[in-house]
Amino acid sequence: MRGQLPRERMRRIEDAVPSPPDRLRKIFPRWADWFVGSEARTEPALRGLWDGWHLLCEAKLALIESEACWVWYSELRNPPNETSAKYFCRYYLDDAALRLAASSWHMLSSLREHLDFKLGKAEGRKPLLARTIDALERKKHRSPVLGWLRGLNSNHAWQQCSSYRDRWCHNRRPALAGVGSILTFSRLLVSPGAQGFSFGTAQPADHTIAELRPVFRDAYIALLGVYSKLMRLMSPRNNSLRAVKSMLVPPRKDAPLRW
Secondary structure, eight states: OOOOOHHHHHHHHHHTOOHHHHHHHHOHHHHHHHHHHHHOOOOOHHHHHHHHHHHHHHHHHHHHHHHHHHHHHIIIIOOOOOHHHHHHHHHHHHHHHHHHHHHHHHHHHHHHHHHHHHOOOTTTTOHHHHHHHHHHHHHSSSOTHHHHHHHHOHHHHHHHHHEEEEEEEHOOOBBTTOOOOEEEEEEOSTTOOOEEEEEEEEEEOOOOOHHHHHHHHHHHHHHHHHHHHHHHHSSSSSSSHHHHHHBBBOOOTTOOOOO
């Protein structure tokens, strides 16, 4: 695994990926500590938001580690090892993509609880985000959430990150340049009714590591922006600490925070 990066270089990597807990503390300082550390929640909407929030925090860690591995293996290791740089960077980027998708799923589920609406009938593999937007558009009184979700849905980085995750989960893992070949198999029949044989051909790369690194980071920032607005919408209206404590149960002293 990678070695330790210089402190200043590591700080620059971390600063490029905004911190969800820091963002929450700016929005609602009194709510932040209880929300961030709570394990048992009493409100279904907050429960879903809490689960998605921690997945977002975990995606942040994966993005930071992907950049740290890239810097270590491609720049600081002597001699540099480009293959290891791509391998470990991709490993953590894949992790981030999966966690971002799961985080958005929990966020959208919490919205259904909070705004009390139902999704329409599923049409093929239409993404949950698009189905949620459709359901909100049918409501008589439109919530400001609709605009936030439309913005996320049209965000180019979010679209690319979601497409990467969906192709991997529903079809095959996208091929990256310099990180091994992915074979696609075809069956050749010598004559009608013959048993035939299969052969594999290397698939051309779908992406490069250089393309995906900024895309996944920007997708994370786009999702964090929606969460930041939802925190304002779903936070307790009474800013007193008593109101906050009534909604969230503090964690056990031995329970670790999950980011």
